[in-house]
Every structure is written in structure tokens, then in C-alpha cells.
Amino acid sequence: MKTAITPARAAEMIPDGASLLIGGFMGVGTPNRLIDALVAVGRKDLTVIANDTAKPGVGIGKLISAGAVSHVVASHIGLNPETQAKMISGELTVELVPQGTLVERIRAGGVGLGGVLTPTGVGTPVEEGKDKIEIDGTTYLLERPIKADFALIAAKQCDYVGNLEYTLTAHNFNPVMALAGRKVIAEPDHILPIGAIPPDAVKTPGVLVHYILERKH
Amino acid sequence: MDAKERIARRVALEVEEGTLVNLGIGLPSLVANYLPADVHVYFQAENGVIGLGARPPEGMEDRDLTDAGGGFVTAVPGAASIDSAMSFGLIRGGHLDMTVLGGLQVDERGYLANWMVPGKMVPGMGGAMDLVQGARKVVVAMVHAAKGSPKIVPECTLPLTAMRRVSLIVTEMCVIEPTEAGLVLRELAEGVSVEDVRAVTSAALILEGEPKVMPLA
Numbered sequence: 001m002k003t004a005i006t007p008a009r010a011a012e013m014i015p016d017g018a019s020l021l022i023g024g025f026m027g028v029g030t031p032n033r034l035i036d037a038l039v040a041v042g043r044k045d046l047t048v049i050a051n052d053t054a055k056p057g058v059g060i061g062k063l064i065s066a067g068a069v070s071h072v073v074a075s076h077i078g079l080n081p082e083t084q085a086k087m088i089s090g091e092l093t094v095e096l097v098p099q100g101t102l103v104e105r106i107r108a109g110g111v112g113l114g115g116v117l118t119p120t121g122v123g124t125p126v127e128e129g130k131d132k133i134e135i136d137g138t139t140y141l142l143e144r145p146i147k148a149d150f151a152l153i154a155a156k157q158c159d160y161v162g163n164l165e166y167t168l169t170a171h172n173f174n175p176v177m178a179l180a181g182r183k184v185i186a187e188p189d190h191i192l193p194i195g196a197i198p199p200d201a202v203k204t205p206g207v208l209v210h211y212i213l214e215r216k217h
Numbered sequence: 218m219d220a221k222e223r224i225a226r227r228v229a230l231e232v233e234e235g236t237l238v239n240l241g242i243g244l245p246s247l248v249a250n251y252l253p254a255d256v257h258v259y260f261q262a263e264n265g266v267i268g269l270g271a272r273p274p275e276g277m278e279d280r281d282l283t284d285a286g287g288g289f290v291t292a293v294p295g296a297a298s299i300d301s302a303m304s305f306g307l308i309r310g311g312h313l314d315m316t317v318l319g320g321l322q323v324d325e326r327g328y329l330a331n332w333m334v335p336g337k338m339v340p341g342m343g344g345a346m347d348l349v350q351g352a353r354k355v356v357v358a359m360v361h362a363a364k365g366s367p368k369i370v371p372e373c374t375l376p377l378t379a380m381r382r383v384s385l386i387v388t389e390m391c392v393i394e395p396t397e398a399g400l401v402l403r404e405l406a407e408g409v410s411v412e413d414v415r416a417v418t419s420a421a422l423i424l425e426g427e428p429k430v431m432p433l434a
Contacts, residue, residue, distance in 0.1 A: 076340060087339075121346055168279065169283055176301060
């Protein structure tokens with residue numbers, strides 16, 4: 001059983017320089033209260049691993065605007081001109097990863113695999129510096145697993161065990177990232193009594209979740 | 218009829234009954250407007266829905282239901298919400314019947330470049346590399362030339378999206394099928410001659426008999 005913590009308490013646990021897996025796709029399914037709390041305490045030098053950096057003023061875009069991030073691993077930064085400007089000025093560095101590769105690298109990190117073999121990126125700039133392995137006549141890139149100090153997960157609702165349920169396109173990277181954080185902090189919209197979420201509806205079992213954020217006031 | 222509508226109306230004829238289709242952002246997304254009435258498909262949005270529907274009426278948006286561009290959408294009856302690992306598993310795993318994508322360049326090998334212009338535009342590849350790598354059929358829908366400058370070229374000078382021959386190139390002027398032998402000019406839009414196409418195409422074009430008149434949905 002877990003007791004819910006405040007966003008400020010969660011932000012205190014995350015030190016400057018930490019690596020964060022953050023769920024969301026253009027701000028949908030992003031743990032916004034955790035992000036606001038990190039901005040409020042002025043965190044610096046964070047590594048953010050996420051699908052994208054949303055837009056200025058939205059989701060992960062707030063961390064970028066606040067100068068909290070020194071390294072980004074993402075599949076797309078095209079809709080956030082601030083990320084691009086800071087990359088060009090050298091304020092932060094960016095590693096671009098194909099979306100399907102990014103999610104599988106995180107999954108590999110979370111499920112104890114030494115990497116993934118994918119045909120995506122062969123013959124493109126993505127292959128630079130990577131081992132190529134041929135299996136049954138097809139060439140694959142060896143892509144290494146990703147883990148992080150923390151995974152910040154947005155969920156539709158949870159119970160006090162930490163079982164998580166997601167909704168619609170707010171799933172995106174969240175269920176996979178919940179496997180790959182050394183500490184997992186879930187931000188639900190609602191918290192239900194234990195037993196109120198049917199077992200079949202649980203996408204992330206509570207054993208993976210270390211902390212749950214109190215519900216919105 | 219403007220160039221983009223003409224392209225979308227031609228691509229719509231490529232969509233087959235009962236298939237799973239992913240439309241890219243921008244011009245490709247227009248294809249959904251021109252599907253023949255007897256063709257029923259599921260559209261995938263790679264951020265996590267199979268069975269993407271139209272934009273909801275104002276006041277009925279769900280903040281957790283968007284397309285890959287972040288715009289509000291609906292889900293049709295029979296839709297499924299999925300996480301990013303499932304979404305890209307479908308794409309890479311050969312379960313996606315067709316994708317329609319925009320292009321910056323396509324070359325005589327049928328290779329597509331559509332994700333970056335070094336030194337100018339580095340938005341990230343998002344899901345494009347996985348889509349071109351994995352979809353069973355890849356249709357490039359693009360305006361034929363960039364202000365008179367050819368986009369269908371002998372060899373891409375921009376970084377490739379994938380080393381995979383795309384299935385079809387549809388422009389407002391013509392339809393080209395990349396083959397083992399090179400680019401075959403299959404159809405010409407009404408009022409367009411082979412010479413007109415060659416004037417704005419730097420790649421070699423192969424004629425196999427008289428090109429047909431490009432039909433439109």
C-alpha cells in the first residue's frame with residue numbers, strides 16, 4: 001500500500017542532474033503537475049528521455065523553457081522552436097531516435113534485454129557508430145537499452161497499490177516507461193480505493209510503481 | 218482544383234477495402250476526405266489509436282484523444298487505443314497495410330528523404346523511419362517540384378528516411394512507380410505531357426507504353 005505524496009515532495013526527491021523518462025506525446029499523457037513542481041524548485045542539468053518536447057508552455061516544453069534540461073533523447077523536436085534554438089546555441093544536446101526504436105530501447109531497458117535489433121535506420125544517419133547484425137539475410141542495427149533514474153508517468157487513475165489505468169491516446173510511452181525507471185512516480189488524475197480497478201483494466205501493475213502523486217485539488 | 222487536392226484524390230484510389238492505413242501529417246491527411254463511399258478502413262494514428270475519426274464538434278473535444286499532430290480527433294466504433302510499443306510493433310511488424318507520407322526528395326532507386334535538411338531543418342524523424350521501413354505499401358504524396366526545383370532526383374542529396382524502395386509516388390502532375398529498373402511513369406494528369414514532367418524532374422523516367430490519364434476519386 002502506498003500513500004500519495006505532493007508534487008513538491010516528489011520534486012525534492014529528484015536531484016539536479018537526474019535522468020528522467022517522461023511520458024507523453026505532444027503534451028497528451030504527460031505528468032504536468034510533476035513538471036510544474038520541477039520547474040518551481042529550479043531543477044537544472046536534467047536529462048529528459050521522451051517522445052518529444054511538446055511546444056513552449058506545454059508539458060515538457062516548460063522544462064525546456066525553464067533551462068532545466070541539458071540533454072534530450074527524443075524522436076521529434078520540430079514543434080518546439082526553443083528546443084531547436086537551445087540545441088543550436090549549445091545550451092542543450094539532443095539525440096534523435098526513431099520513435100519505434102526509442103520505445104523498444106526503453107522496453108529493453110525495462111525488461112532486462114541487452115538491446116534490440118531493428119531494421120529501422122539502416123542506411124540513414126541513425127546507423128552511425130552502431131553495430132550492424134545480419135539475420136536471415138536482413139540487416140539490423142543493434143540499439144542499446146535505455147534506463148533512467150526516474151520514470152514520471154501520467155495515468156488516468158490508480159489505486160493505493162499503485163495499479164495504473166490509462167486512457168485513449170494518453171497511453172503512448174507511459175506503460176513502457178513505467179518498466180524502465182529506477183524509481184517510478186505516477187501522476188494519476190484520480191485515485192480509487194483498492195479493488196475498484198478491475199484486474200483486467202490494469203496496464204501497469206502496482207509493483208512497478210514506487211510513489212503515487214496525490215490527486216488534483 | 219489545387220495541386221494538393223488533386224494529389225489527395227489520386228492517392229484515395231490506392232486505399233483498399235478493409236485495410237489499416239496510416240496517413241502522415243499535412244497533405245497526406247487530406248486523403249481521408251476523398252475515400253470512395255464503399256471503402257471502409259481503419260486509420261492508425263501512431264500516437265496510439267486504431268480507428269481514428271473526424272475532428273469532434275467544438276465543445277466535444279477530449280484532451281486525451283488526439284492525432285499524431287496533436288490535433289483533436291474522435292475514435293470510430295470498433296476503435297482500439299494502444300501504447301507506443303504496440304503502435305510501432307504494428308508498423309514495423311508488417312501489420313500496417315499502407316502509409317501515405319510527404320517527401321522532400323525521391324530518387325531513381327525509389328528511396329525517400331523526408332525528415333531533415335542539414336543546417337536548416339532538424340525536426341527529428343518521429344515515426345517516419347519506422348513507417349517507411351515497415352508499412353507493406355508506402356505511397357509518397359508530394360507536390361512535384363519545389364518552386365521549379367526538382368524533387369524527383371537521380372540520387373537523394375538529403376539524408377534518407379530508409380533504404381527501402383517506396384511503392385508509388387503521386388504528384389499533381391503524374392504517378393510514378395519505382396521499380397527494379399528505375400522510375401516508371403504510369404499516369405499523367407489531364408493536360409500534362411511527358412515533356413512537362415521531364416522539365417521539372419532530374420531523375421530518368423522510364424516509359425512503358427503510353428502513360429494513362431490519372432484518375433481522381
